[in-house]
Amino acid sequence: MRQIGKRIGVFILAALVLGFAGHAMALDKFEAELKVKEAAILVEKFMTSPDSGAPHWMLKRAKAVILIPNMVKAGFVVGGKYGHGVVCVRKADGSWSEPSFMVIAGANVGFQIGAESMDLFMFVMRERGLEGVLKNQVKFGVDASVAAGPVGRTAEASLSAASLSADVYSYSRAQGAFAGATVGAAGLEVDEDTNKSYYGKDATSKEILQGGKVVAPEAARHLMEVLARYSK
Template sequence: MRILLVAALAFSPLLAKDNEPAKRLAEASAVFSEIMATPDKGIPQDLLGNAHCIVIVPNLKTGAFLVGGKYGKGYLSCRNKNGPGWSAPGTVRIEGGSVGFQIGGSTTDLIMLVMSERGADKLLESKFTLGGEGSVAAGPVGRTATAQTDVQMHAEILSWSRSQGLFAGLALEGATLRQDLDDNKTLYGKALENRQIVTTRVRAPKAAMRLLGLLNKYSPREQKSATPSTTQ
């Protein structure tokens, strides 16, 4: 009995680590569901209907003491080009920093919509710099996108953040997005790259079903009339 107990205690950290990507998928689903349930204060559904890809990072951590930093993990999904719906999710890490006199820390839920095919292609590289390889603008909040500025209309990526119950547009220049091969391996059994997951119709894990169901519910098809004009 003692041997079994020791073995269980030794193995439990591995189980916890293996469950982290699935747990984070549940958190991402909850964040998206809560935001879309309040359309007057959330992401305009016409923008979501025209997005090529979406990135959801729950609990993005920001800390600062003279030098600031950001770190979080989340998921991306893109529209299936050869069929309806959204792709299986690939895992991402977001990292960024800033220098200046600043003290404090916070946790933020982050959502980004990729509004152009060029931006989607860049996003699927192993490393992507927001603002450096794709223009980023704070997204408008509300039921529709009629309040967009010209900058928002031409941005390849629109971003929103939710912190302490408040939801608003967020500019996130200079942060980097990287694929997380270790988390992909945990979810899919092999270290698949995000481009392969998104473009080859890899079967989504069970833990992703709720998130994909929500994406299909709130953006079942593209609405061409509202597509922002983006420089290719």
């Protein structure tokens, strides 16, 4: 009976989360600007965290990054997560693209009581992961494999191209604690309405990320510069 109740709970939460994501309220221009500024702060915090050697290594080699400031995790018995964020892609010359807005949502089973906010930093390391990001929608575990990023003083020394088994690696930061993060049954979807609010014109996520379609506002340029500084 308990298992049946849990399965029903998972189904209901998944339906609610996915429905919420599909009808998520777009950010207005001010909120979008604030989200980009938060993303830049997120990069600074992660890159200056103790034992951040592995994230530094990954950022220097990543094909794209996904930045979700203040992602909400909440629930009782069955947990869920939801958040607005941005994705930036590394260009051929090593610089970073303008940010495209994304929404992440998902459901996971676990005994989580109350609500928690955390920052999520994801490194797209393989071409398959990049192809997923360039689409309008990505289901982690289906379109791209995802794993918790390694941490610790010896993690960087053990990393190499051959040691990477996942398309995407994720890290979380909550209440000052830095760790590898599992995202479970999560999905990432392009936030087209927020892109339009922020850039003042219609542009697909692929057009934004591949360059030439939009002009980066000041906060976006700052985020691109921060990524460039730490990925040198």
